[in-house]
Amino acid sequence: AQTVTQSQPEMSVQEAETVTLSCTYDTSENNYYLFWYKQPPSRQMILVIRQEAYKQQNATENRFSVNFQKAAKSFSLKISDSQLGDTAMYFCAFMSLNTDKLIFGTGTRLQVFP
Amino acid sequence: DAGVIQSPRHEVTEMGQEVTLRCKPISGHNSLFWYRQTMMRGLELLIYFNNNVPIDDSGMPEDRFSAKMPNASFSTLKIQPSEPRDSAVYFCASSEAGVTGELFFGEGSRLTVL
Numbered sequence: 001a002q003t004v005t006q007s008q009p010e011m012s013v014q015e016a017e018t019v020t021l022s023c024t025y026d027t028s029e030n031n032y033y034l035f036w037y038k039q040p041p042s043r044q045m046i047l048v049i050r051q052e053a054y055k056q057q058n059a060t061e062n063r064f065s066v067n068f069q070k071a072a073k074s075f076s077l078k079i080s081d082s083q084l085g086d087t088a089m090y091f092c093a094f095m096s097l098n099t100d101k102l103i104f105g106t107g108t109r110l111q112v113f114p
Numbered sequence: 115d116a117g118v119i120q121s122p123r124h125e126v127t128e129m130g131q132e133v134t135l136r137c138k139p140i141s142g143h144n145s146l147f148w149y150r151q152t153m154m155r156g157l158e159l160l161i162y163f164n165n166n167v168p169i170d171d172s173g174m175p176e177d178r179f180s181a182k183m184p185n186a187s188f189s190t191l192k193i194q195p196s197e198p199r200d201s202a203v204y205f206c207a208s209s210e211a212g213v214t215g216e217l218f219f220g221e222g223s224r225l226t227v228l
Contacts, residue, residue, distance in 0.1 A: 033215035035215070035216070042221075043203060043221065043222050044219065044221050044222075045205065045207070045217075045219035046219075047216050047217075050215065050216060091157065095215050097215075099169075099170070100145055100162070100164070100169075100209070100215075101159060101162065101170065102147070102159070102207075102215075102217050103159070104156060104157040105156075106156045107156060107157075
């Protein structure tokens, strides 16, 4: 069974600084998707960034980028130029292409301070 | 598109009562997922449907929980009888299976069982 581990329950960063959230996963499959979702206090889950396992190039979306290390089964999220609106819970998630099931980690609560 | 629509947003009920949560997926999406979120257990996948057919209900906690998808535009999650430990936020999400892997989430239904 696939598992997703986020070892940082809470993180904090000052506005305009950079922060990296960690995620590791376990799977025996070769083809899959990885995601980072954001859940602000409004509790709506919002997709931040997505990575296909077959792509070696790390995904980037504006201030958000990932460091995908397939062999190490590591998928960290880097947030550059942090903004107050980035304050939220961040969930790492794994999806097998065989099942379409999205498995979430336990989340990291990020607080951005002015 | 209006996105995934869930109702009710909040429900407070007494132990032993029947609870029905509703979900309207995004038009054209052929997969639908029900998740439960609690502080203790995080985000758990309860069940998912593909083309209105339940594919995996291994996450459904017990026989008190049931889910249906009578057509492509509507799904229900029913708890009967409800218990205080069922208190949680229940999310519905939909996706186009096999396309991008991205799940689109509703705003969730917060259930409190007294």
